[in-house]
Amino acid sequence: MSSLKGRLFLILVAATGLIWLAATCWIYVGTTREVESVLDARLQEAARMVLSLASAKGVGNIPKDGDTGEAPELLNYERQLSCQIWSLDGRLVARSSGAPNERLSDNGAGFSDRRINGETWRVFTAEDTGKGVRVLVGDRVGLRDHFVAEIIKGVLAPLALTVPLLGFLIWASLNRGLRPLRVLAEELSRRNADDMSPVETGRMPDEIRPVIGSLNALFNRVEDALRHERAITAFAAHELRTPLAGLRTQAQIAMAARDEPTRTTALRQILVGVDRTTRLVRQLLAIAKLDSAPEALPAHQISIGGVIQEVVDALPAPDRAVPVTIDSALTDTMVTANREFLLLAVRNLHENAARHMPQPGAIRWSMQQESGSLAVYVDDDGPGIPEDEIALVTKRFYRGRNKSALGSGLGLSIADLALRASGARLVLRNRSDATGLRAEILWKMA
């Protein structure tokens, strides 16, 4: 059952019904017992009374047989009791009108039940050996059941009338009680898709408040994610549109320039702009790829030195001019990582080092292996990163005070993302021995 109201209604109605049923059974059993004991006492008393009046000579009045065949009307309370007086030698001395001819009980003194002509009789027998008579007083069990049924009917009839009323009351109460939920549902369904304002908890009952609290927390998280995404999109737009604006302006200059040097300079600037835009697009694609990377990447045993050498060999011309030394121990050191992502991280760290390098300077790759961890360092002789910016430079499009002309603000953030996906961590710190940055790739072996 999907409706909370329907479910509560069924539960409440079933529980109420069950309680009524139990009460009715109780009343039935109690009433039956009570009726029996009262009527038994009546039989007993009547028998003794008759016995005290009767004698073996009889009181006469043996009705004709024709009378006995007619079953007395059950509701005829005047004829509820039937009485027979028998002599001890087995002769019917007398009987009340309506009493059967057949002997009501063969038992001795006391209570007994007997079936006569399809009807069960409850009989009390009293004997007086002095008088030589036996008095049998009986009533029909059917009559007793009828009493009980009447009483139960009397109890059930008003209940049956109140059932619909109670059902209505339960339904109405549920409607009223569940109203806050309905109000909440309506408010949520009226919302715009981008409306992330918190839901009012003011008049809501305590039970719903945690739900609303969680909902509001979810709204907050979604809004944060949306805001972050919008910020990234805005940055990406800026980062792409600015070089495009530069290209367009330079192209217009090249077309409008009347002298050759101006035109040549503009065309050269266009080349620089195209190169820079190309790199930016490549970086954006790398970020997009990292963002959509699956949790578990195929990983292999890779030589770190091999990866670094591969990156160095494939560097674009301006970066290739910077001298590089690679610790020979790196070549023999294997890590389990995704090759593509490790290449991406190493390339971006190396390019970042090269871009910030003054002339002359060198990039040094080295490593340190301890039990449980492996650290790969890349040191440069650049200006380093101001301490207050170290935590920020891995954010997308963040370009610090010591930015390079060609930077996109994406390189370190790509390296960071790619290393995380490879189970490593990027730690940036300024070198303690000289100016420059030490970027550390840290693997913790479990």
Add this chain to the structure above:
Amino acid sequence: MRILVVEDDPVLSDGLKVGLGLYGATLDIVASCADGHAALAADDFDALVLDLMLPDGSGLELLAALRARGDRTPVLLLTALDDVADRIRGLDAGADDYLGKPFDLEELAARVRAISRRQEGRASPQASYNGVTLNPARLTVTVNGTDIGLSRREFAVLAALMNRPGTVLSKGDLEAKLYGWQEEVESNTVEVHVHKLRVKIGRTKIETLRGIGYRMRPVAS
């Protein structure tokens, strides 16, 4: 016309320097909010072209600080953030105009001319005074209906004098309109340009106030 550009992209700022230069403007370029503050404190500019996303903060903060201290320099925001909401925010922060990247160089030049001429209290695109008519969009000058050919520098000196006719501009004021920071100021150059201008547009049009500076000669005298 002297323009300050705050833009951190090297290719674009070079394009602006050369491109707006083709339209007769003298440009100074800075790449950060901090340098922008310093430049605005040091010099007067006829217009400011401002990028919004700068490495050390938002151009809007620079704009707000500028307006807060009562600086009325016309500002054109030049940015990739050109949603309607961004434009509104920029204009409400005190900008005079807004142009989204990428843009057309001619349009940018026209918009910069427009905001700076409104700053001078002129709605007409042409400046006319005492028979001299100057058209900044076409870089042309006519005297009593006759076209006069002027060099870029001569035009800049005349435009500065015609902006507020009657106001005296010192030699230093005129040099500031002619040269950006990186440019070497040649000695006597203002005198040379004024002399050539007098030859071309008429001896009496420009008046020298000895020891003070130059102005367009008032019509009445």
